[in-house]
Amino acid sequence: MIYMNEVSKVYSSGSVALSDITVEIGKGEFVFVVGPSGAGKSTFIKLILREELPTSGRLVVNGRSLLEMPSNQVPYLRRGLGIVFQDYRLLPNKTVYDNVAFAMQVIESSRREMQKRVHNVLDLVGLRHKVRTYPSELSGGEQQRVAIARAIVNNPAIVIADEPTGNLDPETSWEIMKVFDTINKAGTTIVMATHDKTVVDAMRKRVIAIEKGRIVRDQVKGVYGYEN
Numbered sequence: 001m002i003y004m005n006e007v008s009k010v011y012s013s014g015s016v017a018l019s020d021i022t023v024e025i026g027k028g029e030f031v032f033v034v035g036p037s038g039a040g041k042s043t044f045i046k047l048i049l050r051e052e053l054p055t056s057g058r059l060v061v062n063g064r065s066l067l068e069m070p071s072n073q074v075p076y077l078r079r080g081l082g083i084v085f086q087d088y089r090l091l092p093n094k095t096v097y098d099n100v101a102f103a104m105q106v107i108e109s110s111r112r113e114m115q116k117r118v119h120n121v122l123d124l125v126g127l128r129h130k131v132r133t134y135p136s137e138l139s140g141g142e143q144q145r146v147a148i149a150r151a152i153v154n155n156p157a158i159v160i161a162d163e164p165t166g167n168l169d170p171e172t173s174w175e176i177m178k179v180f181d182t183i184n185k186a187g188t189t190i191v192m193a194t195h196d197k198t199v200v201d202a203m204r205k206r207v208i209a210i211e212k213g214r215i216v217r218d219q220v221k222g223v224y225g226y227e228n
């Protein structure tokens with residue numbers, strides 16, 4: 001699914017965000033990316049989304065080599081990826097239904113099929129009863145559920161999440177993690193950058209730890225490993 005070989009990223013400012021990263025993330029894996037602030041976690045994620053290009057190395061996502069990829073191909077790459085952010089990033093003037101439907105790639109699908117799909121993903125995140133609600137009327141945890149529904153509505157092979165529980169209390173964070181776990185058990189690969197020690201230590205998933213731009217630890221059933 002994701003393959004990095006000797007990937008480095010040096011920003012134009014000269015700051016070395018990642019050095020010589022070689023890692024493979026397979027189909028159906030659930031991976032936490034951890035490390036101190038400034039370690040390179042966001043850069044790692046931005047490279048996968050092709051928001052940034054590596055300075056050197058080889059990077060393949062969903063069978064596409066990102067270095068050689070022309071920019072007109074980027075939308076096709078992103079269609080295979082679902083993205084969840086710390087701050088939800090919902091459209092404030094659209095309902096829950098429209099936030100999810102708006103993200104849907106309507107490829108010859110009828111309005112009826114679209115409604116079915118939107119309702120299915122809202123069911124999966126437990127928010128079907130909120131379809132006509134606006135984001136401002138929802139709690140943080142509910143907004144994040146909508147964001148997750150939006151991320152999976154196109155059936156992406158990979159869901160990328162950057163600090164998805166960063167604004168949530170521990171109990172709500174745990175509910176959100178259960179949603180990610182369900183999505184993962186359905187076969188979707190999950191890559192999540194996080195500072196949430198409690199969640200990482202409880203989930204016992206693969207942990208990739210980055211420090212100063214290098215992978216310093218890669219554990220199968222890992223722990224967070226830092227003091228928060």
Ligand code: ADP
Pocket residue numbers: 011012013015016017035036037038039040041042043044
């Ligand atoms: P993390 O997500 O682990 O906090 P980042 O990937 O954001 O780490 O940052 C890694 C390093 O790269 C830091 O030194 C940071 O200051 C630098 N950096 C990140 N983004 C940029 C950018 N757009 N331009 C220049 N330097 C950046």
Ligand code: ADP
Pocket residue numbers: 013015037038041042
């Ligand atoms: P996070 O805490 O999520 O890792 P950061 O605080 O490191 O995020 O970065 C926030 C934003 O600022 C990101 O878009 C990152 O690319 C950018 N950024 C971080 N460090 C620098 C830097 N040294 N110069 C320019 N932009 C930066």
